[in-house]
Amino acid sequence: MRTTWARGLGLATAVALIAGMTACSGSADKSSQGAVGGGDYTGPKVEVTFWNGWTGGNHPKLVAELVDKFNAEHDNITVKDVPQEWADIASKAPMAIQSGNGPDVAVLHGDDIATYAAQNLLLDASEINKTLGYQAGDFPPGVYDKGMYDSTQYAIPWSVTPLGMYVNKDVVAKAGIKDMPTDKASYVAALDALKAADIQGEWVDSFIFTGTFEFESLVWQHGGDLYNKDVTKATFNSDAGVQALTWMKDMIDKGYSPANVAQDGNLTALASGKAAFNWNGIWQTTNASMADVPWTAVAVPQIGSQKAVWSSSTHWVFPANKNQDKNKTDAAAVFVKWMNDNSTGWLKSGELPAANKIRTAPSVAKDHPQLEAFINELEYAHYETVSPGINEANALITTAISEALTGKKSPKQALDDAASQADQILEKNKAKYGA
Amino acid sequence: MPSLAPSRSRAPRRIVAGEHHRSRHHGRRNLRAYLFLAPFLVVFATFIVTPAVFGLYISVTNWSPFRKRIDFVGLANYIDLFTPGALASQNFWQSMGATGWFVLWSVPLLLIIPLLVSLLLNQKLRGMTVFRTIFFAPYVLGVAIIGLVWGYIFDTQSGILNHLLHSIGVAQDIPWTVNTPWVWVSLVGVTIWWTMGLNTVIFLAGLKGINTDLYEAAAIDGAGRFQAFCHVTLPGLRPVMLFITTTTVLASANMFGQSYLLTRGGPGTATRTAIMYISDQGLSQNNMAGATAMSYILFLILAVISIINFQVQKDRTEGRGA
Numbered sequence: 044m045r046t047t048w049a050r051g052l053g054l055a056t057a058v059a060l061i062a063g064m065t066a067c068s069g070s071a072d073k074s075s076q077g078a079v080g081g082g083d084y085t086g087p088k089v090e091v092t093f094w095n096g097w098t099g100g101n102h103p104k105l106v107a108e109l110v111d112k113f114n115a116e117h118d119n120i121t122v123k124d125v126p127q128e129w130a131d132i133a134s135k136a137p138m139a140i141q142s143g144n145g146p147d148v149a150v151l152h153g154d155d156i157a158t159y160a161a162q163n164l165l166l167d168a169s170e171i172n173k174t175l176g177y178q179a180g181d182f183p184p185g186v187y188d189k190g191m192y193d194s195t196q197y198a199i200p201w202s203v204t205p206l207g208m209y210v211n212k213d214v215v216a217k218a219g220i221k222d223m224p225t226d227k228a229s230y231v232a233a234l235d236a237l238k239a240a241d242i243q244g245e246w247v248d249s250f251i252f253t254g255t256f257e258f259e260s261l262v263w264q265h266g267g268d269l270y271n272k273d274v275t276k277a278t279f280n281s282d283a284g285v286q287a288l289t290w291m292k293d294m295i296d297k298g299y300s301p302a303n304v305a306q307d308g309n310l311t312a313l314a315s316g317k318a319a320f321n322w323n324g325i326w327q328t329t330n331a332s333m334a335d336v337p338w339t340a341v342a343v344p345q346i347g348s349q350k351a352v353w354s355s356s357t358h359w360v361f362p363a364n365k366n367q368d369k370n371k372t373d374a375a376a377v378f379v380k381w382m383n384d385n386s387t388g389w390l391k392s393g394e395l396p397a398a399n400k401i402r403t404a405p406s407v408a409k410d411h412p413q414l415e416a417f418i419n420e421l422e423y424a425h426y427e428t429v430s431p432g433i434n435e436a437n438a439l440i441t442t443a444i445s446e447a448l449t450g451k452k453s454p455k456q457a458l459d460d461a462a463s464q465a466d467q468i469l470e471k472n473k474a475k476y477g478a
Numbered sequence: 479m480p481s482l483a484p485s486r487s488r489a490p491r492r493i494v495a496g497e498h499h500r501s502r503h504h505g506r507r508n509l510r511a512y513l514f515l516a517p518f519l520v521v522f523a524t525f526i527v528t529p530a531v532f533g534l535y536i537s538v539t540n541w542s543p544f545r546k547r548i549d550f551v552g553l554a555n556y557i558d559l560f561t562p563g564a565l566a567s568q569n570f571w572q573s574m575g576a577t578g579w580f581v582l583w584s585v586p587l588l589l590i591i592p593l594l595v596s597l598l599l600n601q602k603l604r605g606m607t608v609f610r611t612i613f614f615a616p617y618v619l620g621v622a623i624i625g626l627v628w629g630y631i632f633d634t635q636s637g638i639l640n641h642l643l644h645s646i647g648v649a650q651d652i653p654w655t656v657n658t659p660w661v662w663v664s665l666v667g668v669t670i671w672w673t674m675g676l677n678t679v680i681f682l683a684g685l686k687g688i689n690t691d692l693y694e695a696a697a698i699d700g701a702g703r704f705q706a707f708c709h710v711t712l713p714g715l716r717p718v719m720l721f722i723t724t725t726t727v728l729a730s731a732n733m734f735g736q737s738y739l740l741t742r743g744g745p746g747t748a749t750r751t752a753i754m755y756i757s758d759q760g761l762s763q764n765n766m767a768g769a770t771a772m773s774y775i776l777f778l779i780l781a782v783i784s785i786i787n788f789q790v791q792k793d794r795t796e797g798r799g800a
Contacts, residue, residue, distance in 0.1 A: 303653030
């Protein structure tokens with residue numbers, strides 16, 4: 044009885060949502076908060092549990108503000124914000140969802156979605172996407188599809204966090220550099236000018252943050268990719284991969300970068316005026332230790348044959364809890380839509396809202412000039428690989444970079460060794476995640 | 479601690495006597511003892527025995543939090559670890575090697591340095607309590623703080639340590655957390671700085687337990703300070719030494735936080751310890767079955783080492799006293 048009743052109610056909600064959407068779609072200007080897309084939930088009062096990994100910086104405050112605002116505007120939905128470390132979510136969520144104690148809605152990184160989806164831990168979100176009216180074109184190219192695994196859409200994009208190049212303006216001025224480098228020739232010229240002024244321009248490190256992101260950007264720039272199309276074989280040891288890692292090693296060998304840079308040593312160097320450039324994530328725009336640094340950010344220069352840059356993405360997912368209450372999922376969908384429509388404030392977190400209409404609003408460029416370079420990069424950004432358990436294979440990329448940059452192996456040898464291990468992991472993952 | 483051996487040899491006799499004279503009270507007394515032990519036993523059973531047994535079960539299955547059906551796979555997870563060239567065995571034994579290397583360097587230093595420090599702290603001088611506190615202080619810090627603080631100190635180009643070394647004429651930027659062999663120097667060094675306080679305090683307690691008459695007797699017999707150390711102090715510390723060696727070997731073999739935070743297991747995977755690999759496999763890569771098998775192998779190896787340690791350091795006077 045109860046389930047039929049609930050299902051009927053869910054259907055009614057869906058119909059109401061669609062009706063609301065069509066009503067609004069003609070006049071986008073009317074889309075003030077709350078009413079956007081007819082994001083209404085008319086069922087009984089529910090509490091929606093929301094798990095997210097935003098524990099650092101000003102994130103917890105910003106999320107709490109948004110959630111409070113949402114709760115104030117919605118009488119029959121109370122969202123409970125449960126922030127915890129990303130790693131804790133990864134280790135807790137599977138068991139919690141299986142036992143029915145998981146969240147009703149969560150935010151995951153793009154490279155985690157497939158791992159969850161393969162284990163049947165997520166609800167198919169195609170209907171929700173349809174109901175809310177989301178399409179790939181509402182987000183930067185490539186992001187929406189990162190929520191797809193095995194031809195099923197499991198997620199709705201929330202934010203993107205590309206890599207960019209931070210520049211210490213005082214340091215480049217010392218070397219007489221007027222124009223910011225954009226390609227290989229101008230970048231090498233700038234590095235040479237800095238070297239002549241006794242400055243090591245860009246410090247290359249061998250850690251995930253951010254050597255790995257730099258390497259991956261360079262692989263794509265050289266026309267390569269990290270894995271083959273169906274992610275059964277590592278391809279980061281292709282010519283493009285070898286060229287990318289050789290470029291990074293050459294940075295050290297040619298004296299543009301010191302050797303053995305420690306984790307975050309490159310950002311410290313930029314902040315203390317020892318380095319001119321640092322390839323780093325958009326999240327550093329809100330780093331408090333950068334507040335007094337005369338920095339600006341530009342697009343990462345194009346070293347290879349095409350424009351490309353690494354970016355991460357986060358997505359909304361709807362966990363398939365044991366005995367999941369359909370009302371809660373419906374209410375969660377309303378919450379997701381509301382959050383995406385009200386995500387302007389999220390710019391302050393150092394992440395870019397994925398929703399195009401928010402990010403491309405004229406006021407954004409005006410209020411957040413430091414984000415402009417990152418926003419423009421989204422045209423050609425690459426996102427993380429979608430495949431269950433991919434992070435174990437990805438870790439080998441960092442191992443290879445570390446071995447090559449510390450001189451343990453040649454770039455090719457290091458990448459070949461990592462790729463052969465990664466292939467074995469991909470093979471094992473097939474069995475492990477039952478693909 | 480020094481009275482451990484005699485009391486151990488006396489204990490059986492007392493129970494025998496009790497049984498003989500007051501057998502009626504014996505049961506009630508045992509019951510009372512068990513009642514007092516019960517709270518600990520409950521905790522022990524819940525958090526140690528149950529997970530350990532469950533782990534053993536997991537290690538012979540293809541257990542995964544996601545699988546609807548769990549199959550018994552026999553020793554497959556263990557055989558994997560002994561198949562040359564297999565991914566798991568390659569990585570596991572490489573990280574076991576890293577752990578062994580760390581134990582080899584850290585344990586002797588964590589015995590010798592605290593012993594010497596405790597001898598110094600055992601002097602009856604003013605302000606000794608302050609020094610004792612200073613030596614013990616790092617031990618109360620969490621590994622996260624240790625990682626953060628030493629990360630700043632060890633930074634290759636802007637760390638304080640290299641800065642200090644430059645001022646005394648070292649030209650090189652030493653890659654403390656980035657390249658071999660320096661990563662080992664930093665990991666062992668940080669571990670000593672962090673944990674030597676505990677061993678020092680235990681040694682100190684052991685020193686206090688040595689009867690001062692023995693030193694007087696040794697002095698009368700014409701023993702110098704070094705001879706007194708060899709023939710009075712060291713034998714007097716034997717039970718303490720056994721305890722410290724065992725716990726230090728176990729602690730070093732379980733090293734995780736230092737390399738996880740300071741070197742990220744690098745360069746490459748050179749400083750990835752066994753616990754680091756096991757926890758990654760079990761908790762992050764959904765390979766709980768394989769991870770438990772690895773844990774049991776690590777456990778067996780540590781058990782064997784501990785038994786050897788007990789045998790080697792056994793109090794040889796025990797037999798004579800009984």
